[in-house]
Amino acid sequence: MTFPAPLPFDLAGIQLDPRRGLARQLYQALRERILDGRLRSGTRLPAGRELAELLGVSRNTVGRAVDQLYAEGYVQARVGDGTYVAPLALHNEPTPRVASSPAPSAALQRVQAQQLRVPPSGAPRAFRVGVPAFDLFPFETWARLQARFWRKPSPARLGYGDPAGDGQLRELVAAYLRNSRGLHCDPAQIVITCGAQQAISLCAQLLVDPGDRVAIENPGYRAAGHAFAAAGAELCGVAVDSDGLDVAALEQVQDCRLAYVTPSHQYPTGVTLSLARRLALLDWAERQDGWIIEDDYDGEYRYSGTPLAPLAALDRQGRVIYVGTFCKIAFPALRLGYLLLPPALAPLFAQRRALDMRNSEIGTQVVMAEFIAGGHFQRHIRRMRVAARSRRDALLAAWPAHIPGCAPLPVVEAGLHLCVRVDTVQREAELVAAALAAGVEVTALSGYWLADSRTPPDQRAGLVLGFAAVPEAQIDAAVQALRKAWGL
Secondary structure, three states: OEOOOOOOOOOOOOEOOOOOOHHHHHHHHHHHHHHOOOOOOOOEEOOHHHHHHHHOOOHHHHHHHHHHHHHOOOEEEEOOOEEEEOOOOOOOOOOOOOOOOOOOOHHHHHHHHOOOOOOOOOOOOOEOOOOOOHHHOOHHHHHHHHHHHHHOOOHHHOOOOOOOOOHHHHHHHHHHHHHHHOOOOOHHHEEEEOHHHHHHHHHHHHHOOOOOEEEEEEOOOHHHHHHHHHOOOEEEEEEEEOOEEOHHHHHOOOOEEEEEEOOOOOOOOOOOOOHHHHHHHHHHHHHHOOEEEEEOOOOOOEOOOOOOOOHHHHOOOOOEEEEEEOOOOOOHHHOOEEEEOOOOOHHHHHHHHHHHHOOOOHHHHHHHHHHHHOOHHHHHHHHHHHHHHHHHHHHHHHOOOOOOOEOOOOOOOEOOEEEEEEOOHHHHHHHHHHHHHOOOOOEEHHHHOOOOOOOOHHHHOEEEEEOOOOOHHHHHHHHHHHHHHOOO
8 A cells, every 4th residue: 555645754655565564564664764864864753653543554563663673773762752763874865875886806806707607407308418317316215314314313413513524424435435446545635525616616715826827628617617717817728639638738838836637537528538648747746846636527437447547546746636526426416525635735625614614514424424334325336337328328329320510429438428529610509509499408519618719619619418317218319309400
């Protein structure tokens, strides 16, 4: 309802919705008029009964609104004389309020400059990148373990925990890395994180000063580049070929002491860093007195032989910081990852993480620890590896033998995605747009390059296809949809 003038002071335009709290609405309307100067300091408010009659509401409604204004210091009572607007350092005359904010800091400007691509949400569909077969996750087992923990949790685990993560989970992660990944490590070197992205961001916060040069793969994982750029780094793209990161090109980058790599299965091209390149990269880090951040995001997925040993397994100088995640084995929403750090860095990373969020949510950590301890994790890895291989085979079998402007499918021996080269960015755009219109997710390779790349645009073109997100039948249906959309 609208309350017309004349009134003892300007209440014109106040509208109260009887379906919502009248007292709260009245309080907000009066406060707004005090702040913008329409109700000036020293203005006497009518008595509660009079104001209630003017507004057509109950005295209780007016009383609650005025009491809130009084509690927050907007009005004051004078004994025997009524209620007045308190003297506040506001406009002397009513003026329109103009939204404004302080000039953004350099840190805010760096974040604003990053055009971070938000991963697609919703149920996965073919051929979404970076998504495992979480339709196969043993949710019943997980639910049982979770219920058992929360039925009678230990009081010792309900307070503020270790910012490095739950002790049992760190012990089990260290044991897993020793037994399955060939890494010699101690639980004290493990810091649990909210996924790999937080682990990368911690590295950016602690290892990068504004103006530092950071080498990243080009094309590469753009979210990692954004994290380093937001910390003030100058990103230096290093080419990737069939043997992985071009270490000879890295040697040409002056004043660079930090390199971010995905050696087991390069993101997004899918190549593997050769042994010669791995040794050369470690040699570079030692000579530069620098660091290597190894993101082993899907290193468990190897389809010929056993998974390759991480770069960190070859490190004898403590130069490699290893980033791992459970999200590519379980599901992305789990948000659980870890860092394997040189002993001197682990306490410092834990301290920095404590400043951000004190410690991780305990339930997920404890349940994951029980999941690993009960043997469910290793069984699930084996199941996921078999499923991913089968889904890869389904894509390879169904994919058209010839697509105009596209190279043949590559050999795929690892990971959760593959990359198909395309002749031109124009052809890439046509294929991606037609796929999207057909309800199929196909990601453009050109989107993974740095903006200032010297590589000619047409040499950046390609299609990135995740093959693990959906079952074989959906893969077949998606390929048939692409055949129709692409006129094959």
